Amino acid sequence: MPEATLSVAHDAAVVQGYHARTRHHLNGYAAGPDTLDWDAQPDPFRRFAGTALTPLPLPAHSETLPWTALFAAGGPAPRAATLNHLGLLFELSFALSAWKELGPDRWALRINPSSGNLHPTEVYLIARGLPGLDDGVYHYAPQAHALEQRARFAPRPGPQPTQLLIGFSSIHWREAWKYGERAFRYCQLDMGHAIGALRYAAAVLGWRVRELGLSHADTAAALGLDRAGDFGPAEHEEAEALLELLPGASDAAPADPVDWLPGATWAGQANRLDPRPMYRWPVIDAVAQASRRGVRRPVNALPPLGARQLRPATQATAADLIRGRRSAQRFDRQARLGIDAFWPLLAALMPTPAGDGAVQLPWDTGGTDEAPAVHAVVFAHRVDGLAPGAYLLPRNATAQPALQAALPHLSWRPVPDSPPDVPLLELALNPALAGTLRTLSCHQAIAADAVFVVALLGECGSALAGRPWLYRERLREAGLIGQVLYLEAEAAGLRGTGIGCFFDDPVRELLGLGAPGTEPWQVLYHFSVGRPVTDARIASTPPYPEPRP
The missing domain is CATH 3.40.109.10 (NADH Oxidase)
Incomplete structure (x- = not known):
């Protein structure tokens, strides 16, 4: 076997071994520090x-451009x-x-x-x-x-x-x-x-x-x-x-x-x-x-920037919404979300909803040669018009057969009245969802109290065997989805919080993805969206002393 092939195989094994090694389990967490001295936290500024x-x-x-103006064609x-x-x-x-x-x-x-x-x-x-x-x-x-x-x-x-x-x-x-x-x-x-x-x-x-x-x-x-x-x-x-x-x-x-x-x-x-x-x-x-890329990748021509059809009803300027984004620390567990406000949140996750070759913001940077490889499992808690349960949003149509083969026991029913831009599929209903997700998200209330939680599934099997650097790309794709949800939650009058701590294999088992090491689909990230509860004890001051012209 050529030396380069052996090297790639070794690197792929290291990457997959790392992901397996760093799973959290119900009976123990991935290796981390035994104690934290907050007074000795590293300097946050290089x-x-x-x-x-x-x-x-x-x-x-002084910026006045509306947030929704970002999503016009071009x-x-x-x-x-x-x-x-x-x-x-x-x-x-x-x-x-x-x-x-x-x-x-x-x-x-x-x-x-x-x-x-x-x-x-x-x-x-x-x-x-x-x-x-x-x-x-x-x-x-x-x-x-x-x-x-x-x-x-x-x-x-x-x-x-x-x-x-x-x-x-x-x-x-x-x-x-x-x-x-x-x-x-x-x-x-x-x-x-x-x-x-x-x-x-x-x-x-x-x-x-x-x-x-x-x-x-x-x-x-x-x-x-x-x-x-x-x-x-x-x-x-x-x-x-x-x-x-x-x-x-x-x-x-x-x-x-x-x-x-x-x-x-x-x-x-x-x-x-x-x-x-x-x-x-x-x-x-x-x-x-x-996971480093050892060779250059050809840079393809950028696709046309397409229009987004389903947009939030916000009147906020883009600058105010972006600067006002925060991570929620607590959610109002009584809050609910209307389904008309829910669809734009999911539509924002679809790179090419129109199917005409145009790509919508922010998926248009040409950062990968691959179709979207991370997909959203949506656990809806309190969305009016949607029964509590698990739903799947495949982010490209070609991935659906592989996902369905991995999850053949689930219902796979299209959600009635879902917009064409949001091909949401029902997987399984579960009226006791909140408690389950609190447990699976490292016992965090931020998952139980959200109006919905997204678990992001990435294809991490054979594709990584020849290109171990795709591991970084899968995680980055999941992070970019999280960034979209952060800003779209703000536009919907809600707030988001990324959840990196979850019990990897129990989440996969909940979905029926099989025993560890037997299935290419891995959970990469959780993200929760809800109505925030503000801590009035915390004071906020401007980031800089005064605006500079």
Whole structure:
């Protein structure tokens, strides 16, 4: 067998072994820390000492574009690529959204959600030809809403077209500090949330976003993450992805930032986030290495951006809704949801509802060659017009036969009166659903008290055997679904909460997916939606002292 084939087989075994090893069980959780010292929590903000700092404008307070305007065919009219609009992009995607205070404790919330509010995702900008900004590589510092210049590119003769790329990395220790070995899963779910946050912010500007298919090594080089001396004893960052912002035509040749690096001058020393870590989880480094993309993927032309037919009735502006997104801590267990408000929430999860080749926001980045591979099992608690029970929303029609073969004992009845854009199927009715889901979601009331909960099923069998990097893509797809539900819940006057803690095999057994290791479908994420109960003890203050023009 060729050496490359053996290597891929080994990596696939590592990935699948990691997922099995990090399942939670009713009689025990995946390996994690025995104790937490909250006073020793890692620094939530990465900074690079010795870099030039460029403050960004904060123009979101003057934005008036309605949330529903994002979903017209083609999206809003594109705005020019300027530093002011770049500031808006970051303000609506990765900036702070508020400071919270309870007694002596004070902590920041961010626009992009994160499991445990730990924020392992770091964000970079690679820019060329933007007026008012030197060509180079920048790290985004959300606490300051500013760019730290990590690299300055060598000058090139003649005028240069504006090219803007957003890069992502993960600091695994931020999650592992609290969650132990399961942290890699959560970092990838957070990546899906981050990609969604970027896509919605770009949509406000009328910009398209295209994911570049670089290898892991090229992504690390472009972001300066392979420069070991710049990190020293600080926690390393795992290169994740590069996406190109397209303020103009979306058919231009994809950027290749590796070509921009020769002659670049680098600066900056990363701060150490946790000087006294108490634990080590080597399995995280192992699965990270095994799931890296070793080769480049061709970048396909972006599909047309289609219109969304079922939209929420909100009158909110896009900026206010995005900046107001929060994770619910408690739900009103008496709340109910009308079915007319329920359908738009599910319609938002369907990438190509019209079947005409157009793709709706935010599924249009071209980040994978595959059809949607993560599907939604909807546990409806209190949706008026829908009996309590389990329902399935296949996110592409070609997956339904495989899902039906995996679940032949369930009813598979189409839900009467469901809209054409929402092909919801009844699996099994269960009037005692709330208590069951509380147990399965690590005994959390946030699952029992929601109006509905979504369990996300991903195909993690034979497809991963030859392409182990798809494991990251499955988790990111689940995270992106979570980001859609977060924002759509806000638009419906509700609130969402991602649930990464669930008992993997009992959830699969509830659905009848078979014994562990015998079935390719794995549960990747839970998400709950309900009416929030606000904790009046917690004070909220603005994220920044004052708007910057």
